[in-house]
Structure formats: C-alpha cells, structure tokens
Amino acid sequence: xxxxxxxxxxxxxxxxxxxxxxxxxxxxxxxxxxxxxxxxxxxxxxxxxxxxxxxxxxxxxxxxxxxxxxxxxxxxxxxxxxxxxxxxxxxxxxxxxxxxxxxxxxxxxxxxxxxxxxxxxxxxxxxxxxxxxxxxxxxxxxxxxxxxxxxxxxxxxxxxxxxxxxxxxxxxxxxxxxxxxxxxxxxxxxxxxxxxxxxxxxxxxxxxxxxxxxxxxxxxxxxxxxxxxxxxxxxxxxxxxxxxxxxxxxxxxxxxxxxxxxxxxxxxxxxxxxxxxxxxxxxxxxxxxxxxxxxxxxxxxxxxxxxxxxxxxxxxxxxxxxxxxxxxxxxxxxxxxxxxxxxxxxxxxxxxxxxxxxxxxxxxxxxxxxxxxxxxxxxxxx
Amino acid sequence: xxxxxxxxxxxxxxxxxxxxxxxxxxxxxxxxxxxxxxxxxxxxxxxxxxxxxxxxxxxxxxxxxxxxxxxxxxxxxxxxxxxxxxxxxxxxxxxxxxxxxxxxxxxxxxxxxxxxxxxxxxxxxxxxxxxxxxxxxxxxxxxxxxxxxxxxxxxxxxxxxxxxxxxxxxxxxxxxxxxxxxxxxxxxxxxxxxxxxxxxxxxxxxxxxxxxxxxxxxxxxxxxxxxxxxxxxxxxxxxxxxxxxxxxxxxxxxxxxxxxxxxxxxxxxxxxxxxxxxxxxxxxxxxxxxxxxxxxxxxxxxxxxxxxxxxxxxxxxxxxxxxxxxxxxxxxxxxxxxxxxxxxxxxxxxxxxxxxxxxxxxxxxxxxxxxxxxxx
Numbered sequence: 001x002x003x004x005x006x007x008x009x010x011x012x013x014x015x016x017x018x019x020x021x022x023x024x025x026x027x028x029x030x031x032x033x034x035x036x037x038x039x040x041x042x043x044x045x046x047x048x049x050x051x052x053x054x055x056x057x058x059x060x061x062x063x064x065x066x067x068x069x070x071x072x073x074x075x076x077x078x079x080x081x082x083x084x085x086x087x088x089x090x091x092x093x094x095x096x097x098x099x100x101x102x103x104x105x106x107x108x109x110x111x112x113x114x115x116x117x118x119x120x121x122x123x124x125x126x127x128x129x130x131x132x133x134x135x136x137x138x139x140x141x142x143x144x145x146x147x148x149x150x151x152x153x154x155x156x157x158x159x160x161x162x163x164x165x166x167x168x169x170x171x172x173x174x175x176x177x178x179x180x181x182x183x184x185x186x187x188x189x190x191x192x193x194x195x196x197x198x199x200x201x202x203x204x205x206x207x208x209x210x211x212x213x214x215x216x217x218x219x220x221x222x223x224x225x226x227x228x229x230x231x232x233x234x235x236x237x238x239x240x241x242x243x244x245x246x247x248x249x250x251x252x253x254x255x256x257x258x259x260x261x262x263x264x265x266x267x268x269x270x271x272x273x274x275x276x277x278x279x280x281x282x283x284x285x286x287x288x289x290x291x292x293x294x295x296x297x298x299x300x301x302x303x304x305x306x307x308x309x310x311x312x313x314x315x316x317x318x319x320x321x322x323x324x325x326x327x328x329x330x331x332x333x334x335x336x337x338x339x340x341x342x343x344x345x346x347x348x349x350x351x352x353x354x355x356x357x358x359x360x361x362x363x364x365x366x367x368x369x370x371x372x373x374x375x376x377x378x379x380x381x382x
Numbered sequence: 383x384x385x386x387x388x389x390x391x392x393x394x395x396x397x398x399x400x401x402x403x404x405x406x407x408x409x410x411x412x413x414x415x416x417x418x419x420x421x422x423x424x425x426x427x428x429x430x431x432x433x434x435x436x437x438x439x440x441x442x443x444x445x446x447x448x449x450x451x452x453x454x455x456x457x458x459x460x461x462x463x464x465x466x467x468x469x470x471x472x473x474x475x476x477x478x479x480x481x482x483x484x485x486x487x488x489x490x491x492x493x494x495x496x497x498x499x500x501x502x503x504x505x506x507x508x509x510x511x512x513x514x515x516x517x518x519x520x521x522x523x524x525x526x527x528x529x530x531x532x533x534x535x536x537x538x539x540x541x542x543x544x545x546x547x548x549x550x551x552x553x554x555x556x557x558x559x560x561x562x563x564x565x566x567x568x569x570x571x572x573x574x575x576x577x578x579x580x581x582x583x584x585x586x587x588x589x590x591x592x593x594x595x596x597x598x599x600x601x602x603x604x605x606x607x608x609x610x611x612x613x614x615x616x617x618x619x620x621x622x623x624x625x626x627x628x629x630x631x632x633x634x635x636x637x638x639x640x641x642x643x644x645x646x647x648x649x650x651x652x653x654x655x656x657x658x659x660x661x662x663x664x665x666x667x668x669x670x671x672x673x674x675x676x677x678x679x680x681x682x683x684x685x686x687x688x689x690x691x692x693x694x695x696x697x698x699x700x701x702x703x704x705x706x707x708x709x710x711x712x713x714x715x716x717x718x719x720x721x722x723x724x725x726x727x728x729x730x731x732x733x734x735x736x737x738x739x740x741x742x743x744x745x746x747x748x749x750x751x752x753x754x755x756x757x758x
Binding site for chain 2: 164246247250253254255256258260262263264267269271273274277278279281282
C-alpha cells in the first residue's frame with residue numbers, strides 16, 4: 001500500500017490528532033511509533049496502517065519512509081528527535097513538517113537548510129498551534145504594517161472542571177519551564193531567567209490568567225523573518241490555569257521532571273519517562289471541556305502612524321474530539337499545513353517557517369472548517 | 383556476653399547504633415547490604431559488621447548466627463521474612479512497626495516464637511512503641527476504657543542552610559504508604575477503613591507546638607490496642623504541615639503513589655516505589671541549628687474520666703527522631719538482661735512495664751507526662 005502521508009510519533013497525542021485529521025480528510029496515513037496500542041482508534045480507518053519506528057535509528061526510519069511511497073513526513077515525536085527525523089527525510093527524499101523545536105533545537109535545525117535545498121525538499125518547522133498558528137497570525141498582522149517594533153505572543157487556556165490534565169508533552173513543558181529563555185530585547189537576543197512571572201493578563205474566552213516568560217521558537221523565527229521590518233522586541237508569554245500550573249511546578253520541584261537516570265532494582269530509568277507514563281493514565285472527566293487562546297499582539301507603524309493589531313485564535317473542546325481537549329489546534333494545524341504542502345500551496349525549498357511559507361487565507365479557512373476561529377482586533381476573520 | 387544486632391543502618395539504624403554504643407556494654411553487630419557504607423560507623427562505635435540482604439532471606443539466617451536480639455530497622459515489608467529467619471537462627475526479634483497490615487500478619491507467628499522459646503516485640507519505636515506503652519500505663523487508672531486517641535504534633539524552629547523541597551523525618555516509602563493506604567480506625571468495636579488524609583481537623587497541642595491539623599493515618603497501634611486494652615474506639619492521627627500535605631496530595635491525586643505497576647521501555651515498575659526513589663534523590667535539608675519539638679499524645683477516656691499521656695521531645699542540637707531509635711535499643715537490652723521473659727510475638731503494651739522503660743527514656747531526655755505532670 002502506498003501512503004499519502006507518514007506521521008512520525010503517531011502514538012503520541014498530537015500525532016494521533018494529526019493522523020485522525022488527515023484520515024478524516026480522506027488521505028492514507030502510515031502511522032509510525034513504538035506502541036501500537038496507542039493508535040487503536042486510528043486503525044479503524046481503512047487507509048491507516050501502523051509500523052514500528054524508533055527514531056533513534058535514522059537509517060531504518062529512512063528505509064520505512066522510502067517504502068511508504070509518501071511524499072511528506074509529519075513529525076509529531078518529541079522535539080529531541082527532530083534532527084533524526086529530518087535526516088531520515090533527507091535520505092529518503094520526503095518533505096518534512098514538525099511541531100517546533102523551542103530555541104536550541106530550532107537553531108540546530110536551520111543548519112540543515114542547504115541540505116534540504118539541495119534535495120529540493122521543504123522542511124517546515126513549528127506547524128502546531130504555537131509555534132504554528134501564532135506565526136501565521138503574526139505574518140498576517142505584520143504584512144498590514146510598514147514597520148514593526150514589538151511582538152508579544154503566547155497562549156492561555158483553562159478548563160471548566162479544575163482537574164489536572166496534562167496540557168501537552170511533559171518533556172516540552174519541563175523544558176519550557178526550566179530553561180532560561182531568550183527574548184529579543186532592543187534588536188538583540190538576551191537570556192532571562194526561566195519562568196519569570198510576567199503579570200496577570202486577560203484573554204479572550206478565558207478571562208484572567210498568570211503569565212510566565214518561557215523559551216519558545218517564535219522569538220528566533222520572528223527575528224529572522226520580520227527583522228527587516230525593524231522588529232526589536234519579542235516576548236513569549238505562557239498562561240496556565242492555577243490548578244494546572246500548581247501541579248506542573250510541583251512535578252518539577254519534586255524531581256519528577258528530571259532527565260538524570262536513577263536505578264530501580266538495577267534498571268536505569270529517567271524520572272521524566274516515568275512521569276510521562278503516569279500522567280497518561282489520567283483520563284479527562286466526563287463533561288470536561290477546555291478553551292485555548294493562541295494570541296499575538298503586534299506593535300508597529302502603518303502610514304506613519306502607530307498601529308497595534310491583536311490576533312486571537314480560539315479553540316474549544318469539540319464534539320467527537322473530546323479526548324483531546326483544546327490540543328486539537330496543534331495536531332489539526334500541522335495536518336492542514338501538510339495538506340497545503342501536498343497541494344503545492346507551499347512552494348519554498350529548504351528550511352522555512354509558517355510565517356514565511358503558509359498563506360494565511362487558505363489556512364484560516366481550513367481552521368474555520370474545524371471550528372477553530374481567528375480574530376483580528378476582536379473581530380472574527382475566518 | 384550477649385550480642386545485639388542491628389539489621390539496616392539507615393537513618394533509624396544509625397540512631398539505634400548511637401544509643402547502643404552509649405548504653406550497652408555487650409557485643410554489637412551491624413548487618414548491612416553494603417558493608418563499605420557502614421565501616422566508619424562500625425569503627426567509631428566498635429561494632430562488628432556482617433553482610434545481610436533482606437531481599438535475599440537465605441543470607442539472613444547465616445548472618446543472625448550467634449545474635450541474641452536482632453533489631454530490624456529496614457522497611458516493614460521485610461518484617462515477615464526477617465522474623466522467619468530469626469526463628470531459624472534462634473534469635474529474639476524487635477522491629478519498628480508493621481503499618482497495621484504487616485502487624486496483623488506478624489502476630490500470627492506467635493505460636494512459632496513460643497515453641498522456639500523466643501521473644502518478638504513488634505512496633506517498638508516511638509509510634510508505634512512508646513504510644514502503646516503509654517496506653518497500657520494509662521489504662522491502670524480507668525475501670526473501663528471507651529476511647530483511645532493517639533495524636534502526634536510537631537513543630538520545627540530550626541534554622542537551615544538548605545531546605546529540601548520535600549523534607550521527611552522518616553522513610554519516604556513509609557510516608558507514601560501512610561498517605562495512600564486507607565487508615566484503619568476502630569469505631570464502636572469494629573475496624574473501619576477511612577479515606578487517606580481524612581479527618582484533618584485542628585487540634586491544639588501544648589505550647590510550643592500549638593494548633594496543628596492531625597489526620598488519620600494507617601498505623602500499627604490500631605491492630606493491637608483495641609484488643610489488648612479492650613477499648614471501644616481507637617484512632618491514630620498525625621499532623622503534617624500544610625505544604626507537605628499539599629505536595630503529597632498532589633502526587634496522590636495524579637497517580638504517583640499508586641500501588642499499580644507501569645510498563646516503561648519493556649520493563650515493569652511499581653509506581654510508588656519509583657516515586658519514593660525519585661523523592662529520595664531530592665537535595666537534602668542541611669540544618670544550621672536544630673530546634674525541633676514533638677509531642678506524642680495518648681488520651682484514654684470514658685464517660686467519667688480522661689487521662690492524657692504526653693511524650694515531649696525537644697531536639698536542640700540533635701533531631702527528634704531519637705524517640706524512634708532509642709526505644710528498640712532499651713528493649714533489646716531489657717531482653718538480654720532478662721527483664722522481659724515472655725515468649726511469643728507481642729505488641730509493646732503486652733510485655734513492657736512502664737516505669738523501668740520510662741526511666742530509661744528520661745536518661746535520654748525523653749520525658750513522659752501524665753495530665754501535664756512529668757512522671758519520669
């Protein structure tokens with residue numbers, strides 16, 4: 001069987017969402033991962049097949065990619081696997097999309113630009129909700145201005161039932177909350193302290209929330225793509241509801257986010273791998289619903305006058321997708337971008353990012369079909 | 383010259399070792415899995431070292447050879463294995479408690495210890511241990527016992543160089559068990575298992591401890607006192623500070639102290655065991671000046687009378703954990719000196735006479751009060 005798409009890390013939550021969206025859109029998908037039991041729901045689709053893939057083995061992954069017959073690989077695995085996944089794509093000749101690499105990994109990934117260009121392949125980085133939707137919204141706003149000075153970007157979410165549900169990859173969360181982030185300050189990258197409190201902000205559909213400065217790839221790519229418009233300041237702000245932040249903070253403080261292996265009856269185990277599996281056992285309660293706002297504020301000038309554009313992308317738990325909460329915006333976004341690449345709506349070779357390569361109008365249109373709504377200065381635009 | 387052995391030289395084992403070194407003239411043997419880790423202690427206190435691994439019962443019988451009384455200071459899940467080994471090696475036995483469920487099983491070995499002409503005293507730390515003896519002592523002043531309430535309060539005025547994110551004064555594994563196993567409460571003549579961390583109500587301990595919120599916790603006293611002292615209601619509560627409870631509750635609510643197994647990279651792990659190991663790796667608390675207080679309160683009452691027994695421990699310059707490490711040292715010496723002659727498996731209240739034991743505690747600055755008046 002020849003496949004339209006390969007999804008790496010289909011066994012994780014985002015991989016599952018992206019695969020389901022591709023399958024629902026009528027495409028055939030080769031589901032790759034290490035635990036078949038996690039894709040049972042997807043194997044009910046006729047056009048889906050599972051294959052065991054360990055991204056630590058680049059050669060073997062490349063051979064599976066090649067045999068799949070697909071042109072595009074959608075990487076939803078943990079971000080530390082991004083380089084391996086990209087190398088496998090280079091060997092097998094597949095276009096590549098992923099969910100982002102925060103800052104350090106993103107910088108490493110851009111070093112493969114020439115290799116992708118040489119092979120006439122596209123590598124679109126950071127295609128989820130944030131990075132992803134946030135970047136397309138940023139480009140939409142920046143394009144309306146003559147110059148841009150300052151961008152604030154982030155996410156905020158909450159749930160109707162205040163029970164802890166892992167919002168996204170624990171590995172990414174621990175990395176984001178413990179790594180000293182880089183902000184763009186007066187045109188220069190500057191390190192600040194991890195998870196500094198950035199104040200209480202009010203968000204569309206969510207109300208007030210504490211925000212924290214965390215490491216994210218947008219700071220790096222916005223400078224790259226909007227620098228020529230004069231961009232001098234970028235701050236990334238994450239908003240977690242109190243009940244969720246309290247648990248995440250304790251998990252980190254009590255050592256459950258550590259990557260340092262410990263010995264249990266002679267067997268080596270990383271606490272974070274243990275934590276991931278324990279938290280996966282928590283089920284969303286019935287009637288549990290989430291709302292997430294991916295937001296961006298762009299400050300600049302238009303026709304010589306100061307201008308501010310506020311963009312919001314609002315998602316709520318959807319019928320038929322209850323098990324994924326508001327995380328659907330990440331998996332659906334990468335699925336839409338992969339489909340746009342498949343339809344030649346993305347034409348750039350080499351390493352690129354959504355703010356450079358993804359056309360906002362068709363992208364926002366596809367979000368609307370999935371009940372994910374985009375607002376410009378509080379007015380719905382899709 | 384009689385020989386006393388200590389199995390396990392963890393934090394409690396070390397306190398027992400210190401007390402024996404100071405107060406016992408006979409031979410002392412340390413039994414440890416990692417001999418190198420106890421070498422300097424053995425040198426300091428002039429003790430012999432033998433290899434013993436509780437997870438390998440065969441090593442125990444050989445290691446116990448020639449030991450008159452063994453104090454078991456490893457985790458309670460090994461109590462039964464160690465007792466079986468003591469039966470084979472003809473060694474008297476003391477431990478620090480069986481967290482109710484193990485205690486029940488241990489009591490069933492009574493006939494075998496009787497037949498072997500051996501004494502086993504189970505749950506002989508501070509609580510269980512001193513609490514049981516206090517209850518027995520107070521029972522003499524009541525015709526009929528309706529209620530036994532045990533409450534433990536603690537306050538720390540120490541200054542620290544470094545504070546651990548989760549500092550515990552005893553085994554992390556025991557704490558996780560205490561917070562996850564349903565506590566047994568004896569109500570109206572029947573055992574009832576209530577929710578963990580329940581019954582958390584304000585209670586005013588004598589100063590300097592003051593207001594605390596003790597909670598029901600699974601404990602050995604409930605396995606024996608209702609029957610040995612024929613009480614109608616028996617409960618055990620211990621107070622932890624809000625921050626500590628909050629953190630353990632978070633772990634519990636999110637599945638980190640479950641008894642279930644979890645598969646990771648084709649290996650199976652016990653969730654609670656892994657969590658305990660992760661917590662053990664946290665940076666340790668380093669004290670500058672220790673200044674801690676603990677009150678262990680045992681209240682016996684009926685409709686007409688109430689007796690309040692308190693153990694007050696002031697830890698200035700040394701931690702208050704000595705109240706758990708000292709009793710087994712005293713009792714081991716009472717066995718080798720022939721002061722305890724009963725054969726079988728006993729909870730402390732069945733064989734220990736208060737007066738002599740209390741005097742020994744006073745020598746170690748652990749004081750007993752009856753209705754606020756010091757009696758030792």
